[in-house]
Amino acid sequence: MKHKEATGREFKPLEHVMVPEHEVLDKNEIDKILAGYNIEKEQLPKIYDSDPAAAAIKAKVGDVIRIIRQSPTAGRAVFYRMVIKSSK
Amino acid sequence: MSLSEKTIEETVSTLPLPDKIISNLSNELKKTRVTKKQLDEVIERALAAYENSRIPPCEAAGVVSAQSIGEPGTQMTMRTFHYAGVAEINVTLGLPRLIEIVDARKNPSTPMMTIFLEKEYAFDRDKARELAWKIEATYINSLGNTSTDITEMKIIIELNKKALNQRNIEVEELAGKIEEELGIPVSSSGTTLTMGPEEPSYRQLLQLGKQLRTVTLKGIKGIKRVVIRKEESGEYVLYTEGSELKQVLGIDGVDNTRTRTNNVNEIFEVMGIEAGRAALIHEATETLNEQGLTVDIRHLMLVADIMSVDGEVKSIGRHGISGEKASVLARAAFEVTVSHLLDSGIAGDVDELRGVTENVIVGQPIRLGTGNVRLISKKAT
Numbered sequence: 001m002k003h004k005e006a007t008g009r010e011f012k013p014l015e016h017v018m019v020p021e022h023e024v025l026d027k028n029e030i031d032k033i034l035a036g037y038n039i040e041k042e043q044l045p046k047i048y049d050s051d052p053a054a055a056a057i058k059a060k061v062g063d064v065i066r067i068i069r070q071s072p073t074a075g076r077a078v079f080y081r082m083v084i085k086s087s088k
Numbered sequence: 089m090s091l092s093e094k095t096i097e098e099t100v101s102t103l104p105l106p107d108k109i110i111s112n113l114s115n116e117l118k119k120t121r122v123t124k125k126q127l128d129e130v131i132e133r134a135l136a137a138y139e140n141s142r143i144p145p146c147e148a149a150g151v152v153s154a155q156s157i158g159e160p161g162t163q164m165t166m167r168t169f170h171y172a173g174v175a176e177i178n179v180t181l182g183l184p185r186l187i188e189i190v191d192a193r194k195n196p197s198t199p200m201m202t203i204f205l206e207k208e209y210a211f212d213r214d215k216a217r218e219l220a221w222k223i224e225a226t227y228i229n230s231l232g233n234t235s236t237d238i239t240e241m242k243i244i245i246e247l248n249k250k251a252l253n254q255r256n257i258e259v260e261e262l263a264g265k266i267e268e269e270l271g272i273p274v275s276s277s278g279t280t281l282t283m284g285p286e287e288p289s290y291r292q293l294l295q296l297g298k299q300l301r302t303v304t305l306k307g308i309k310g311i312k313r314v315v316i317r318k319e320e321s322g323e324y325v326l327y328t329e330g331s332e333l334k335q336v337l338g339i340d341g342v343d344n345t346r347t348r349t350n351n352v353n354e355i356f357e358v359m360g361i362e363a364g365r366a367a368l369i370h371e372a373t374e375t376l377n378e379q380g381l382t383v384d385i386r387h388l389m390l391v392a393d394i395m396s397v398d399g400e401v402k403s404i405g406r407h408g409i410s411g412e413k414a415s416v417l418a419r420a421a422f423e424v425t426v427s428h429l430l431d432s433g434i435a436g437d438v439d440e441l442r443g444v445t446e447n448v449i450v451g452q453p454i455r456l457g458t459g460n461v462r463l464i465s466k467k468a469t
Contacts, residue, residue: 018362018370019363052358074106
């Protein structure tokens, strides 16, 4: 950590090849997605608010993040995660 | 009359199919001349084939995955260590490595990093070497000879000029670093460093000597070795024994978009849960492929999905997924039966009997496949 500050370099998680695209959804989109799957928001997979990728897009607790992965099987795979408070 | 490429693309791209199938389909169709009628038939059959290969609702996908990974697992080597041809770095392979991955160990037994370099460093051997010295932890032993003078109560270090030059360290810089770390004055003359304990006592002198050997003088603590290797693309890549992703990413010249480690938990902490999931899949596939086993990636993806569903990388097993099941009976059936039953007995837990395991135990039909379908007859009107 100390080292990082010393060199003045900042690591941007979203630029790394292993991190897929993340984006925060607005209210209407969330409702549409939940209705499409016929589930409650709490049933979505989770992501911590302290997660580097979630923090990079400034997601807050309760937001839903759309993740667009490059999947080896489907090509493009869309995934959703709800932001929860980190236990730490 | 055959259709133009544009019309093919337009029709195919609107189909309810995954992107990859769509692109394959349109690429193949563009190569062969098809008429409208043929195109329609191709599409109809593709849709039918896709529908046919989809996993049906209520299928026990988890059990299929478990068996598909478990069976090849029986053929894996039990031998832990292997020098993976790449850059003679020792890595855990085979079954022990696979266990390590699904257990989501915080500290894998052989952490290893693959450090890619930025363009101006990647094709220049000297610059790559310079970076390697910046990363590899340097201790006093590799810089010179240390001797203890018992009559004078002093530790004398005869530095090796060549080693210093190679690592680009100045004598004064080194003396300052040791002073800072050990909190004692260090005097330097030429390439000789002398230091002694505050109070002259044998015990302190010996302790000082021990401490001196553990001080990281240059590089990152925890990176034991760095190997430089030229890839087929002509680019130099660093492989390290030991892993400190966060610190390495902070070094100028390191490619922040490709550098990786084989420590899944470290990736999760530095890059987030999605990268952690990707790392789990990558590591598991690599481990299986290295042993010459082919497991469909979908099974590994399912495992990785379950491990990462709650926002952090959880292990499969007592302390992770299986230990958090809602049903008491399911947990008791897995491991430490008595304590689970006792604890929930005291707490007065209720088992809803929703899962598979608990229903097998009580002798009810399980809610999978046709067992998950309830039929209600309609009243004749």
